[in-house]
Every structure is written in C-alpha cells, then in structure tokens.
Amino acid sequence: MKRDFFGLKQELPQGRRMGLLLASFLLPLALWCVVSYTPWLWHPLMMVDDPGEVEAFIAGDAVPRADFARENAATVELGLQPATGHPVNPVYLPAPHEVVRAFHTAFTTEPRLPGEPWLHQSLWHSIQIVFWGFFLSSLVGVPLGILCGSFRFFSRLIEPFIEFFRYLPAPAFGALCVAVMGIYDAPKIAIIFIGTFFQQVLVIGNTVRKTDPSLIEAAQTLGANHRQIVTKVIIPASITDIYNDMRILLGWAWTYLIVSEVVGTTSGITWFINQQARYRQFDNVFAAIMMIGLIGFLTDLILARIGRIIFPWQRGANAHGQKGILRRLLDWRAEHIRKYHSQPRLSTQPAPETAGLSAPAAVEPSTLPQHD
C-alpha cells in the first residue's frame, strides 16, 4: 500500500514517526536558537552590560538601539567612558545555552539573603504542596466519583452541584482561604484542592459509568449483590481508566500550583521565579519554568510505567493504545535491531530488547498454542 506523509488517519512508518517526534522538539528549539544567536534578527534592543559614565543607563537595562547609540555618542563627545552592551530581543529570552547552564547554576547559587531557601528547597516545597492538595482531593474525590458512577442516586444528588461549582475559578477563593486558613501552606493546598476536586468527581464518575454493563450483568448472574458488584466488578473494571484519569488530573493540580503559591506568603518555585525575575536573571526563570514541566513529564512517565506493571491484564489493550515517548524510542530501537541484525532464529521470537521490557507474568498471545 502506498503511504504518503499526509494520509488521512493513516499510521506513518516507524522511521517517519520517530523523525516527526524529534522534529516536534527540535523545531521550536531551532527557532529559539535562531532568535538567540543571530543578532541581526529580531534584536531591536541593547542590553547594557556596563553603563560606563552614561548617566541614563543602569547595568541590566534594555534600551532601544537608536537610544543606545545616541547616548553613547553624546557621552563620547563629552570625553567620558561610553557604555558597553549587546543586542537582545524584547522578551528577555535568554539563549538556550544560558538556560541549560542555569539548570546547574540555579541549584548551586547561594540565596542572596540569609534564611532564604535554596532552589531545591523551593522545589521540594512546591512538590509537597501539589502532593497534599492532590492527595486530599483524591481521598474524597475518588470514592465520591465511584459512588456517582455506580449509583444513579448519588449521581443525581451530587453531580448537579459539582457541575455548578467547578465553574467557580479556584484562584477566586484565594482571599477567602487566607482569611480562614492563614498565610502559610494551608490556603495553598486548599486552592489546589478546589481546583482539582470538582473536576475529579465528574471525570471519575464518568469513567466509572462507562463500565461495560455486560460485565455487571455477568456478575449478577453469578450471584453478586450490589456491594460486591461495586467492589469486585465496577472498581476493578474501571481502575485502569481511573488511574489514567488521575495522571491527567495530577497535571491539572500542577497548573494550579503557581496561582496557589502567590496566595498568602509567596513560596516554593513561584517565590524563586518571582525573585529571579526581580534580579533580571531570566535564564534562571526559564530554567525554573522548565523544571516544572520536566517534573510533571517525568512523574507522568513513571506513573505510566508503574501502571503497566500493576495492571498486567491491560497489556493487550496497551499494544495499540497510547505509548509514552520513552517506550516509543525503545520500541523503535528494538525494531531497528531486529530489522538490520536479525538472523532466521531471531525472527521467530521477539528481539531480546523487547523481551526485557515485557511484564513478567504476561505471555504474548501469538506465542500461545491455539486450541481452537
């Protein structure tokens, strides 16, 4: 079958898929490099490195190039030391290498004032806030969602109000939370709770409602009562989907972090970002923002991996479902090895790379003798 790049709903060959995966990260990076490393493109400002004896300039200021040249010319005419600087873009976008460097230096730089937290302490504080907000929300939200999904009674009783409440933006409760819970961590956790909880009940309720009704009927004809159907059929049947919902909801919780951390006393990674922005160390700001993304991404990757281990029956479904980037990279590598180094004896069994990745108990269906 002929396959082109723009086949409608057609899966692309493995090589092209990998190429596009890399491109999806490399293209933005390339754009970033272009605007950072080409001073003649989109660099309308001059960053003042050393103001010299120009009165109007302060180190770290960005001024229009024309102003910079005029002031310098005037200063030279007066016989004074001119300012030095370099061209920058107007969004304070640091160059990629500066951000990469900041990933290291941000951790090793001592806080400016004694008593201020190091970056790793700020990050840890943020992680704790997200964890507690999400944990407390799940503690109530998951059972409530399961109840709503299982029994129409709870669904009709609870969901209309939650449906209304979820439209109230969580940050709007900031002032109220501070008034009730003080200025430290409690109101921040409360904001994340409010932001997560209402979505959580609805999302999990929906997922649970989608349980295959024929499984419930099968259990009924095997003699299960209502309680047993919930605990032995509905929950196990939807647990993998609930788990995936939780991964998405955890992402939501992270998005509420920044808002919650400016409530009361600013703390955590938000404090670090605000502080660095004030010092105009935008490389640190960008690094910190990316760290949030990386933490979220890595957490999700780890949770996806854990999910595959603790839900072994799902492996069949996973084979054509969503795969994480790491998994796809490994699959791709395994396929390449198989394609280019395979000998006849290898072609009948999976390459060692893939065999090592399978969950221990699972046997691939194709290796089972067929009795029918």
Add this chain to the structure above:
Amino acid sequence: MIDLADYRQQSPEVAARFARIKERPVTLEVRGLTKSFPSGDRPHTVFADLDLDIHRREFITVIGPSGCGKSTFLRIAAGLDEATAGVIRLNGKEVSGPGPDRGMVFQGYTLFPWLTVKANVMFGLKLKGQSSITAEENARTWIHMVGLGNFENSYPHQLSGGMKQRVAIARALANEPRILIMDEPFGALDAQTRTKMQSYLLQIWKKVDITILFITHDLDEAIYLSDRIVVLGTNPGGLREIIENPVPRPRSTAQFLTPEFLAVKARLEELIHPPAVVEDDEPDLLPMARMTRVLDDVE
C-alpha cells in the same frame, strides 16, 4: 424440489426419548409470559401469553428472526429484565431477579479482563462463600473439563474467542446452576470454531446434569444441538411452533444432510423466512443505466 420427510415423524428411539424427557420434573416453567414496550398510543407487544415447560436436562433452543424477542425472553428468564405479565418459575420458585441458580453465557465475551482464567471461574464460587482452596480446586476441575488446563493463569486478552467462550461456560457451570442460559454464545465466532464449540457444548452437556436454554438465529445450530426448538415470530410477535427435533442422538455433523435434519430445516425456513409478500412500492428491477455495450454477450 425434492420430497422431504415430515418433520413431525419420529423414529421409535427418538419418540421414546421424548417420552422419557417429559416424565422428568420441570426445571423452568413459563406461564402466560407477556412483554410489551410502551410506544406511541398503543404498546408494542413483543410476545404475549407464552407458555413453556423445560424439563430437567433438556436442551431447548429458542430461534426466530431478529426482533422476535428471543433475547428479551432469555433476559427475563435470567432475571435481567422484567416481564409485563406472567411468571417464570425455576424448580417451582418464582424468578425475581438475577441469581446464581441460573448460569448465563453471553454473546460478547463477558470475562473479567483483570482476572486470570482461574480467577474468573472462581468468581462465583468465592461469592458463594467457598474458601480460596476449595474454590480453586473446583475451578480447576471445570477448567480441565473445557480443555483449558494449560491456560488457567492466562488473562482473557491472551485467549482466542472460542477459548474465552469456553471459560465463560466453565465459569457459569462452576456455580452449579439448575439451568444454563446461553444468548447466541457462538454468534461472534468464525464458522469453523463455531462448529467445534457446538460439539464441545454437547460433550459438556452429556457429562453434566444441566438444563440448557439456548438462543440462536442459526438454523443448523438449533437443529444440531437441541431436543426441542421454540420458534418465535414477529408481526405479530409470539410463539409460532415448538418443534420436537426428530434427529437422533448422539449427534454429529454428519447428520446435517440426513432427511430428518433437512425436514426440520425446511420447516424452520418456512416459519422464520415466510415467502415474501410482494409490496407494491418496491419495484422488482433497479432503475439502472446499461453499463455494458449492446453487443457484449451478457444475460
């Protein structure tokens, strides 16, 4: 057209067998069963006043065109739906909801995907309060009986369709129900697997004290498997006929071309697919432009 034997004619052995069956106690008793759905001003009746006695260890098939209510009937018997009127009694006790005394096998494979084959079969046993050890022993017996001894630790997604359905049968039978209700259980299987599953089912039925109520729309399947065939119809819905199947037991696929088999099949065809009434608004020929050249040698 060949001359077919009368489908009501039974050899002495078959007649004697039916006499013996009728002497057995009634397992499932259907009396005046009516099901209607509200639709518009007058309710749509699926079937009305259905009476049926299913005797112990009898194999009954319900057959009919789609929409005849055969699945509805079966769901009422299983307790998953409610009848508008009438009762169903199992061993004299009125059915009022699903229960472990009626095992059920569905067309869709309703195995619990998070449980292994063994755990699936143990599901009902543990609900009954059997200890894990007893339940495991019993489950093993049934898994071996359906020939899946090597697969007790596999998950359903690792099994083929036929194997899944065998597990579903084992799971239903392990509960030791009085009657096994099967809703087009082999409908989703390919023809070859289906034939195999049919003979498996007959083997199991021979070994186990179980009454089977089987739903299908496949005529061959109905004749091959059952003692009596209950034919339901549509427009108006309801019972058409109960055929006492003259094909002798033990059954084999070689009987598909015997006179008795063909006679029953012809009768079923007649009942289920009656000669079409010509309707005026359906033209006999399609309005088609001529797509071949005039000189081409076509009919």
